[in-house]
Amino acid sequence: MQGIIKLHTQNLDFFYGNFQALHQISIKFLQNKVTALIGPSGCGKSTYLRCLNRMNDLIPGIKVKGRAMLGTEDIYDPSIDVVSLRRRVGMVFQKPNPFPKSIFENIAYGLKVNGVKDRAKITAIVEKSLKQAAIWDEVKDRLNETALGLSGGQQQRLCIARALAVDPEVLLMDEPASALDPIATQKIEELIAELSPRLTIIIVTHNMQQAARVSDRTAFFYMGKLIELNDTDTLFTKPELKQTEDYITGRFG
């Protein structure tokens, strides 16, 4: 598959203390494509995802080697502003985590912390983000009610809207549907499809059908190593390696 490379890592190693969690990971993520990271629990896919917006920095005793580039900027360059990096590389988490604030305030939060003060502009972006996340119709009459009153699936779409509000270039999704029921999951998947023409998405998932449904490219991780990376159709129909085939057909993992 061809395209502009939005984000890539080269020979990325990651350590929790002395334990090496990632070995020499090199992946190129194409602009406005969906890339799925799959693999069994503990294979390092979430750790890898969190390297891309430096969320791992919050954990004491970690070490990163190798390169991670957003466009032409080195993500781990000491001079880079981590705060603005995280604005450009948004994230949606496994468990829906809206703030205990109103629906409106949840979406407006990212704008406010990034210095947007114009009330009309904030209102417009809140509406636009909620529409993009396909939840506007469900919440437009209750914007001032607490976000914690929404269902799990609605909360997760709200979190996606919240991440979209600051206009990120890349969206990282860490098993965004694993805590949701099948109908809510389907809505999230439809949403990913709608967003992908304008946004580079990287999604970690346990669910191989989900990876096959939503992604353009798929990377298979095992024991902290990248085993195989290919177009999703190819990886799921004609995997190059026996190990990949065993995993996607459910023979291990």
Next chain:
Amino acid sequence: MKQKMMIKKRLVLQKIWFSAFRLAVLINGAALCVMVYFILSRGFRAISWEFISQAPRDSMTAGGILPCIVGTICLCLMTLFVALPIGVASAIYLNEYATQGKLVRFIRLGINNLAGVPSIVFGLFGLAFFCIVFKMGVSIASGGLTLGIMTLPVIIGASEEALRAVPNTYREASLAMGATQWQTIKNVVLPTAFPGIITGSILGISRAAGETAPIMYTGAVFFTPDLPSSILDEVMALPYHIYVLATAGTQIEATRHLQYGTALVLIVLVFGMNFFAIILRSKMRKKMRI
């Protein structure tokens, strides 16, 4: 047959233990009830409008305790003013910002030890430090600062507990949107922890309201009919007034009902604060739905 006996034996054992636990709770509740009844029945006679709206007269054998009520409230406010900002700031530093290591462990140990220092030691320290070295004399300021330091560990503890109860996912979500750590603390962590912090703090202050030893050298005096006009004024205080009437007066027996009456007012004040704290917390929690 043998097995049946075994089962029965286990159930009996369980009954014995749970009865013991229940007894412990009953003793606890009974102690509170007896104490409140005791003070209520003896102090009730003293309560009148005059009692809570007038200054003492006739060598404190008659009249009211208004200066004591006002004095205790002033001392509490001063304590709150001192301990709340420092306590909450310390808790934020320790829980949100500091790298968890030897230094933080050492500081925590220090705070825990501060909580174990006898209150009379705080009183003497306050006398030497605030009253004499800082020349604040016996005043609301000295007394409030002394009580404030004494209350700090309680407020730090309550605040840290409230901060720890804020789910980490809130912090992650905020940081992932390009918020700085301070923005995250100010906009997400603190508002969520606020009900717990404020409740814990009020409970700490209400404890301080009943303390005698820390204020007997630093803030409270034997007798002053005037209400304070600045924080450098000395005041009367409820717990110290009880102590004075019960031990130092010339008419200890004759003022018995005044002693119980003062104790009753103090207990009502403290219970009132605690009740207010609990109502406030449940109101705020409901508003946030957490």
